[in-house]
Amino acid sequence: MVDLSTLIIQNTGIVRPRYALHTPESSPFRIGSLMHNSLSRRQAMARGGAALAALATHRLPLLRAQEKADAAHPRLKITDIKVHQIQLPYQDWAAYVMNHFHGPTKRTIYEVHTNSGLVGLGESEDPMGEGELQQFIGTSPFDWINGDSPFLSFQAALYDLMGQAAGLPVYKLIGPRNRAWVPLAAWTVSAHPKRMADTVKQLASMGYTWMKYHLSPFECVTDQLRAMQEVAPKGFKIHIDFTMAGTDDHVFELLEKISEFPIAGCFEDPLPTADIQGHAELRAKCRLPILYHHTPLGAGHETQFRAADGYILANAPVGRALRQAGLFAQLNIPFSIQCPGGMILRAMAVHMHSVFPAAWLHFNTDTETWKTDVTKEKLEPINGWVRVPETPGLGVTLDREELERLKDLKLPATPDWIIKSKYPDGTTMYNLATTSAPLFMVRPDSRKFVTMGYDSPITTEWWDPDGTPAFNMMMKRLREEGMILEKNGVSIGSAATPTK
Numbered sequence: 001m002v003d004l005s006t007l008i009i010q011n012t013g014i015v016r017p018r019y020a021l022h023t024p025e026s027s028p029f030r031i032g033s034l035m036h037n038s039l040s041r042r043q044a045m046a047r048g049g050a051a052l053a054a055l056a057t058h059r060l061p062l063l064r065a066q067e068k069a070d071a072a073h074p075r076l077k078i079t080d081i082k083v084h085q086i087q088l089p090y091q092d093w094a095a096y097v098m099n100h101f102h103g104p105t106k107r108t109i110y111e112v113h114t115n116s117g118l119v120g121l122g123e124s125e126d127p128m129g130e131g132e133l134q135q136f137i138g139t140s141p142f143d144w145i146n147g148d149s150p151f152l153s154f155q156a157a158l159y160d161l162m163g164q165a166a167g168l169p170v171y172k173l174i175g176p177r178n179r180a181w182v183p184l185a186a187w188t189v190s191a192h193p194k195r196m197a198d199t200v201k202q203l204a205s206m207g208y209t210w211m212k213y214h215l216s217p218f219e220c221v222t223d224q225l226r227a228m229q230e231v232a233p234k235g236f237k238i239h240i241d242f243t244m245a246g247t248d249d250h251v252f253e254l255l256e257k258i259s260e261f262p263i264a265g266c267f268e269d270p271l272p273t274a275d276i277q278g279h280a281e282l283r284a285k286c287r288l289p290i291l292y293h294h295t296p297l298g299a300g301h302e303t304q305f306r307a308a309d310g311y312i313l314a315n316a317p318v319g320r321a322l323r324q325a326g327l328f329a330q331l332n333i334p335f336s337i338q339c340p341g342g343m344i345l346r347a348m349a350v351h352m353h354s355v356f357p358a359a360w361l362h363f364n365t366d367t368e369t370w371k372t373d374v375t376k377e378k379l380e381p382i383n384g385w386v387r388v389p390e391t392p393g394l395g396v397t398l399d400r401e402e403l404e405r406l407k408d409l410k411l412p413a414t415p416d417w418i419i420k421s422k423y424p425d426g427t428t429m430y431n432l433a434t435t436s437a438p439l440f441m442v443r444p445d446s447r448k449f450v451t452m453g454y455d456s457p458i459t460t461e462w463w464d465p466d467g468t469p470a471f472n473m474m475m476k477r478l479r480e481e482g483m484i485l486e487k488n489g490v491s492i493g494s495a496a497t498p499t500k
Contacts, residue, residue: 065173066142069165073116076140076165081133082111086406088342088370093202094188098369100462101189103435104411105366107342109374109403112136112157118164121375121398122157123344141165145173148319152339155317156348156394163393170394171351174318181385182353184208184346185239185362187369190216190442192460193227200228203368204236209384210265210362212239214442217247217452218421218431218460221258229263237265239362242454244269244294246445249453252285257455259288268312269293279307291361293338299324303331310361311335318352325356336361343367343375346386347394350379354388374403418463418474423456427487432478433462449483 069076088105090098098105110122120141132150141161144150150158163170171177186208188199196213203211215221221240228238240258245251251270258264266289271278273294283290283306292299292308299311313324316337328335335358339349346365353359362384367373375396379386389395419431429450433441445451465471477484485492 062145062173065162065166065168066145068167069142069162072167073114073118073165075115076118076142076161077115078112078136078139078141078161079115080113081136082113083127083133084109084111084403084407085127086374086403087409087411088372088406089409089411090369091202091371093198094369097189097191097195097199099414099435100417100433101435101438101441103414105370109344110154110157111398112141112161114141114161116165118161119398120157120159120161120164121344121394121396122154122160123341123374124151124153125340128154146319146322148317150317152315152317152337152348153341153345156344159318159348159351160393167392169351169388169390169392170348171354171388174322174352175355177354177388178357179354179360180388182350182388183210183360183362183384184350184381184386185210185212185364185384187212187364187366189213190219190224192219193223196224197227197231200236201231204233206368207381207383208368209235209381210237210239212241212268212364214241214243215454216442217444217454217456218419218441218458220456220458221254221454222261225258225261225263229261232263236263238263239266239268239291240264241268241293242270243442244273245271246443246451247453248451249455252282254455255282255286255288259286264288266291266309276302276305276307280305283308299335300327303327303333309334312361313337315339321352321356325358328358329356332358334358334361336363338364340364340366342370342373343377343379343396344394346379347375347377347389347396350386350388351394372402372406374399374406415465416475417465418471418478419460420463421458421460423458425487427485427492430474430478430484430486432475432482447482 086107086109088107089095090105106125108124108127110124112120112122128150136144141158144155144158145162159170159173162173166173186203186206188196188211190196190213200211225238255267255270267286268291270282270290274296276296279290279292279302289309291310291312292302293312293314295302295311299313302308310333311328313321313335316324321337324335335356337349337352337359339345342365346367349363349365353363376399377396379389379396414435416432416434419433421429421431423429431440431444439446463471474484
């Protein structure tokens with residue numbers, strides 16, 4: 001296996017000193033033939049024109065595909081959309097931590113029916129409104145090809161129909177295939193170092209070579225990395241998401257410290273999203289790749305400042321993805337499309353990544369955390385890669401029996417619980433945790449109680465409801481006070497009464 005830094009060099013011709021400490025103005029770091037400074041207007045226009053020309057070359061295959069579909073299924077129209085809401089159980093090894101962060105998973109499955117009997121599949125987290133769905137009734141799936149709407153979650157069903165009608169895999173409706181196998185990463189949430197290590201072992205055994213997670217100030221990142229590195233197979237890498245800062249860390253110093261661990265692979269959103277110049281400066285100094293996800297200007301203007309080594313587009317519909325892919329290809333900047341969801345969206349993302357020349361970064365879905373899904377086919381990785389389906393449409397079909405079972409499944413909600421964190425000086429911090437506000441687990445500054453750090457000497461346990469007077473009393477106090485600090489059994493900053 002090859003890490004991301006090596007892939008960047010192999011795929012773009014970059015020669016980047018791994019310990020370079022250049023400023024953006026003086027850096028010799030090149031992407032293709034471009035220096036690390038911003039593009040001139042002439043360069044930007046030339047590359048934009050080339051990107052548009054590349055998109056234009058896709059039109060002829062699309063016209064041929066539509067002609068083929070019209071011959072096989074004349075006047076293809078959408079006649080009905082069935083909406084199914086399901087719950088999905090987590091894998092046994094993931095259930096405890098996932099339920100604490102997010103509670104049971106809810107998904108919406110779409111069956112888009114046509115007058116020819118073809119059925120397309122889509123999925124989303126929350127259901128689309130009746131008015132949104134009604135606009136598709138009576139239209140052809142080809143009316144929506146390569147557009148910016150609807151969302152990718154429903155667009156997948158339209159491409160599934162177009163591919164089936166034309167007898168082509170979805171990727172051939174988007175462009176020529178650039179890769180037959182697509183890199184796929186796993187995802188988890190921050191937890192105790194031992195749980196993180198157990199997750200790495202499990203995911204590695206399932207064929208994953210990358211794992212992404214959001215750091216949490218309630219756990220020490222270096223303790224987590226040390227534990228994961230002890231059990232990870234050679235070449236396994238961690239994709240570390242900083243959730244756009246929110247801590248008291250000196251970010252460059254922290255990134256350098258993390259970079260000492262061989263298992264560390266790349267950093268996502270290490271600074272507040274609007275700080276484009278800060279990302280560029282950090283990228284010039286950091287030895288590991290910087291990925292920009294929540295870009296303030298749509299991952300276009302940011303590229304002129306060389307603000308990142310790669311970009312992540314979230315659920316980008318095909319139209320936007322095509323435009324961005326042209327830009328990234330011209331600039332030799334890798335990117336990926338993050339598609340939280342199940343096998344339906346994973347299939348759509350695999351088709352898209354197979355087409356775009358620069359889409360060789362690993363991408364994420366949630367699929368690996370679930371025990372089951374609604375498709376008969378399972379797109380699972382082998383050494384970190386997933387094979388691109390070659391059958392017409394998305395390449396996945398509905399498992400009707402499992403869909404009906406999951407529609408009837410009622411999973412229990414996760415009750416509120418307590419985060420109990422201890423520091424070396426004997427201080428204990430208590431916080432209220434609830435699945436209705438999972439952001440707090442990674443950005444506790446969102447409650448405006450305290451600013452924490454990712455590498456603090458902290459150990460945390462999750463105190464689940466146990467019916468004891470001690471738990472009930474602490475929960476009552478947390479609902480009233482928000483956060484509690486105590487030392488030697490005495491609360492700090494409130495009434496100095498012992499906590500039983």
